[in-house]
Amino acid sequence: MTTPTLLVPPLLRHRHSDEFAPPPWTPVDRRAVERVTRSAERAAPRAGLTARAWLDSRLGTAATLRAIDAGAGGGFYAVAAEAEHDRAAADAAFPGDEVVIDVQTHLVRPSLAAGPAGDALLGFLKSVDPARWGSGVDPELLGGSMWAANVFGGSETAVALLTSPPGRAHENVLTNDDIASVRDIVARYADTGRVLTHTIVHPNLGVAERDAMAEWSETLQPAGWKVYTLWEPPEDRGRGGWFLDDDETGGPFLEQVRASGRHIVCAHKGLGGPIANLAPAGASPRDVGPAAKAFPDITFVVYHSGYEMPGARDDDTDPAGGVGRLEVSLRGAGVAPGSNVYGELGSTWYLVSRRPEEAAHVVGTLLRCVGEDRILWGTDSIWYGAPQSLIDAFRAFTIPEWMQERYGYPALTASAKRKILSANAAALYGIDVDRVRRADVPAWLPDARAELAARLA
Numbered sequence: 001m002t003t004p005t006l007l008v009p010p011l012l013r014h015r016h017s018d019e020f021a022p023p024p025w026t027p028v029d030r031r032a033v034e035r036v037t038r039s040a041e042r043a044a045p046r047a048g049l050t051a052r053a054w055l056d057s058r059l060g061t062a063a064t065l066r067a068i069d070a071g072a073g074g075g076f077y078a079v080a081a082e083a084e085h086d087r088a089a090a091d092a093a094f095p096g097d098e099v100v101i102d103v104q105t106h107l108v109r110p111s112l113a114a115g116p117a118g119d120a121l122l123g124f125l126k127s128v129d130p131a132r133w134g135s136g137v138d139p140e141l142l143g144g145s146m147w148a149a150n151v152f153g154g155s156e157t158a159v160a161l162l163t164s165p166p167g168r169a170h171e172n173v174l175t176n177d178d179i180a181s182v183r184d185i186v187a188r189y190a191d192t193g194r195v196l197t198h199t200i201v202h203p204n205l206g207v208a209e210r211d212a213m214a215e216w217s218e219t220l221q222p223a224g225w226k227v228y229t230l231w232e233p234p235e236d237r238g239r240g241g242w243f244l245d246d247d248e249t250g251g252p253f254l255e256q257v258r259a260s261g262r263h264i265v266c267a268h269k270g271l272g273g274p275i276a277n278l279a280p281a282g283a284s285p286r287d288v289g290p291a292a293k294a295f296p297d298i299t300f301v302v303y304h305s306g307y308e309m310p311g312a313r314d315d316d317t318d319p320a321g322g323v324g325r326l327e328v329s330l331r332g333a334g335v336a337p338g339s340n341v342y343g344e345l346g347s348t349w350y351l352v353s354r355r356p357e358e359a360a361h362v363v364g365t366l367l368r369c370v371g372e373d374r375i376l377w378g379t380d381s382i383w384y385g386a387p388q389s390l391i392d393a394f395r396a397f398t399i400p401e402w403m404q405e406r407y408g409y410p411a412l413t414a415s416a417k418r419k420i421l422s423a424n425a426a427a428l429y430g431i432d433v434d435r436v437r438r439a440d441v442p443a444w445l446p447d448a449r450a451e452l453a454a455r456l457a
Contacts, residue, residue: 007033007036007037007040007051007052007055008033008055009033009036009055009056009060009061009063009064009389010055010056010060010061010064010384010385010386010389011061011064011065011068011353011354011389011390011393012029012032012033012036012064012068012354013384028071028072029354031067031071032064032067032068032070032071032354033067035063035067035070036055036060036063036064036067039063039067039084040054040055040060040063042085043059043063043084043085044059046085047059047085047087057090058083058087058090058091058093058094058388058392059083059084059085059086059087059090060389061090061094061388061389061392061393062079062080062083062084062089062090062093063083063084064389065077065079065392065393065396066079066081066083066084068353068354068356069356072355072356072357075398075400075402076356076357076359076360076397076398076400077356077393077396077397077398078093078396078398079093079396080092080093093392093396094391094392094395094396095395096156096391096395096417096418096421098418098421098422098423099158099159099422099426099431099433099436099437099438100155100156100157100158100159100377100391100421100422101157101158101159101160101161101376101377101421101422101425101426101429101431102151102157102159102160102161102377102378102379102381102387103161103196103266103301103344103346103376103377103378103425104161104163104303104344104346104347104378104379104380105147105151105160105161105162105163105378105379105380105381105382106147106162106163106164106165106174106380106381106382106383107142107143107144107146107147107162107174107182107382107456108121108139108142108143108173108174109143109144109173109174109175109178109456109457110139110140110142110143110456110457111457112172112173112174112175113137113139113142113173115167115170115171115172115173116167116171117165117166117167117171117172117173118139118173121165121173122137122139142382143452143453143456144182144449144452144453144455144456145449145450145452145453146382147162147182147381147382147452148186148445148448148449148452149445149449150381150382150385150386150387151381151382151386151387152194152438152441152445153386153441153445154385154386154387154388155381155386155387155388155391156388156391156438157387157391157438158194158433158436158437158438159193159194159195159196159425159431159436160194160195160196161195161196161197161198161223161224161378161429162179162182162183162195162196162197162198163179163197163198163200163226163266164176164179164198164200164226165228166200166202166228166231166268166278167231168202168205168233172200176199176200176216176220177220178456179197179198179199179200179220180197180199180219180220180221180222181455181456182195182197182452182455182456183195183196183197185448185451185452185455186444186448186452188448188451189444189445189447189448189451190440190441190444190445190448191435191436193431193432193435193436194436196223196224196429197220197221197222197223198222198223198224198225198226198266199213199216199220199222199225199226200226200227200228201213201225201226201227201253202227202228202231202233203227203242203249203250203252203253204231204232204233204236204241204242204249205233207252210252210253210256211256213225213256213257213260214256214259214260217260217261217262222262223262223264223429224262224264224265224266224301225257225260225262225264225265225266226266226267226268226303227244227253227265227266227267227268228267228268228278228282229241229242229243229244229250229267229268229269229282229283229287230268230272230278230279230280230281230282230283231278231279231282232279232282237279238279239279240279240281240282241279241281241282241283242282243282243286243287244265244267244287244288244290244291244300245287245290245291245294246287250287250291251294254291254294254295254298257295257298258295258297258298263297263298263299264298264299264301264428264429265298265299265300265301266301266303266344267288267300267301267302267303268283268303268304269283269284269285269288269302269303269304269305269306269326270283270285270303270304270305270306270307270308270322270323270348271283271304271307271308271309271347272308283306283308284306284325285302285305285306285322285325285326285329286325286328286329287329288300288302288306288326288329288330288341289329289330289331289332289333289334289335289341290329290333292330292333292335292339292340292341293333293334293335295340296339296340297340298340299340299341299342299428300340300341300342301342301344301376301428302326302341302342302343302344303344303346303378304344304345304346304347304348305323305326305343305344305345305348305362305366306322306323306325306326307320307321307322307323307347307348307351307352307362308321308322309321309351319358319361319407320358320361320362320364320365321352321358321361321362323343323348323361323362323365323366324365326343326365326369327365327368327369330369330370331369337368337369337370337371337374338370338371338373338374339370339374341370341374342370342374342375342376342424342428343366343369343370343374343375343376344375344376344378345375345376345377345378345379345420346378346379346380347378347379347380347383348362349379349390349393349394350379350380350384350390353390353393353394353397356397357403359397360399360400360403360409361403361407363375363397363399363409363412364399364403364404364407364409364410364412365409367409367410367412367416368408368409368410372410372413372415372416372419372420373419373424373427374424375416375419375420375424376420376424376425376428377394377420377421377422377424377425379391391421394417394420394421395417395421397412398411398412399411399412
């Protein structure tokens, strides 16, 4: 039976970013979609909703997680049957009053979407989600206004860090100046602190890029420096990227970070990507441990935590899908949990949440190697639309006791989830969580969206 695309729930839609190809459908995925579709036929009318609205609600999220859990043998998502049709039961299934801080979000400046990076990104979106983009991708739907609507209006997210794919300014879908302007626009309507920013640095472009960091530190005031060790310019294609611990590029870059006074480095590790100018070798996190040991005064945030898609992995024996490489690197360098290395979950959680045993390996490995105080919540939205279903799935997730016993994973407790969704990022970035609670979102969002659309045309 072919399941209609419109009835595929958000957590099972096979989308992707510019950094990885769409994952293949599995028989387990198909059975889950068929089960959710049958549930929609029964539960949506009871809730007074269309099937589409039901799928996009917490009721649909509950049904999706129950279907995923059943396909995995149970014990990963604790969601009651009543949550599929009863709103109070659905709210009770996903408890949490923390201030959600998302440290990885994206948007596209529509006028830049015709460049090389935009062509690659939009082409992949069209190929993987033809029901939505079959007639062509409208870049406006990935722009600043829709980013704000999805991230702030469509979820509990209270603070979002805006970043960008790699690429020189004339080739990218968003520039460093654009990123800073988004922060400043939102601050005018929602007060400061709602949006944090990266400044993207390409140290392998030479000394001029590194020298610019001193000026960028003053003019752009980033919360962190974002680097893509797997990215290389066309003229250097085939070199394999660069590493944080190499003497030619990584060491001089980290010395410049130290001199800048802004000591947070966010490095993309994992998700080597199928598009041009990305070198999978450079996506390995093998350099994180040595770099963190050599620069203890710098904080390293490992974006995606080294995770790779099935079929793109050097070693398929790692049950954590490449995150184990990060653990090996940290242990080998003597970098203990709670030190200066964080693991980040953007796209990684989206990809593994539908495979809960693998999700338990990923989260369990991070709990074991960096500790519950050093894991950060990120979603990679706007690529996936509103991230509320990802938040709710994480809240409902558990690492079964049998996996804790067999693999030595700590439990994913309610306290650990609160830290990951909120407190860890608040401590890292100095966020006053009481100041940024979401109660005033409806008041500022419409005006901010309008200005974002005008500034990022």
